[in-house]
Amino acid sequence: MVEIVPVEEDEDVRGKDVVPGERITRKYTAKEVSEHTSAKDCWLIVHGKVYDVTRYLDDHPGGDQILIAAAGEDATDDFEETGHSDDARKLMERYLIGHVEGTSESTSQMLYKTLPVVASVLVLGVVVGTILWRRKRTA
Numbered sequence: 712m713v714e715i716v717p718v719e720e721d722e723d724v725r726g727k728d729v730v731p732g733e734r735i736t737r738k739y740t741a742k743e744v745s746e747h748t749s750a751k752d753c754w755l756i757v758h759g760k761v762y763d764v765t766r767y768l769d770d771h772p773g774g775d776q777i778l779i780a781a782a783g784e785d786a787t788d789d790f791e792e793t794g795h796s797d798d799a800r801k802l803m804e805r806y807l808i809g810h811v812e813g814t815s816e817s818t819s820q821m822l823y824k825t826l827p828v829v830a831s832v833l834v835l836g837v838v839v840g841t842i843l844w845r846r847k848r849t850a
């Protein structure tokens with residue numbers, strides 16, 4: 712099991728099976744992430760989590776350019792299409808700095824968006840039902 716512990720910015724947690732818990736709780740807006748797009752300041756999003764990969768650019772087996780090209784954006788599709796190994800997934804926790812705002816509320820957000828549609832369909836159903844019932848009664 713992966714242990715969640717607070718770690719220092721430069722602490723090497725490779726192979727230790729730990730996740731930097733303190734930084735994991737920070738929330739960033741997509742706009743904030745989009746402002747870190749250079750080789751000296753490179754952030755990206757994978758599965759709703761925000762990674763500062765600046766220190767990893769030189770070491771990334773896929774090269775620095777691909778990370779810089781994905782900087783400031785949601786790189787989930789590219790990351791998954793590459794078929795990263797379990798080791799790569801473990802390694803990326805070193806660069807985790809937080810989550811994109813709203814990702815943990817996705818369910819309630821979805822409910823919030825679909826509720827007006829559900830309500831409209833219900834009202835329409837009642838109106839049509841009443842009309843049909845009245846027609847049947849007068850026939």
Ligand code: HEM
Nearest residue numbers: 762772773777781786789790793794795796799802803806
């Ligand atoms: C913190 C984020 C990332 C980490 C820690 C990481 C780590 C790694 C590692 C360890 C490998 C070697 C193969 C493996 O073990 O799976 C790799 C390969 C690769 N990565 Fe990443 N990666 C990250 C993000 C990304 C992103 C966002 C992209 C695409 C936009 C990407 C594209 C690639 C490609 C194309 C390769 C294949 C290189 C080759 O086989 O020639 N990576 N990555």
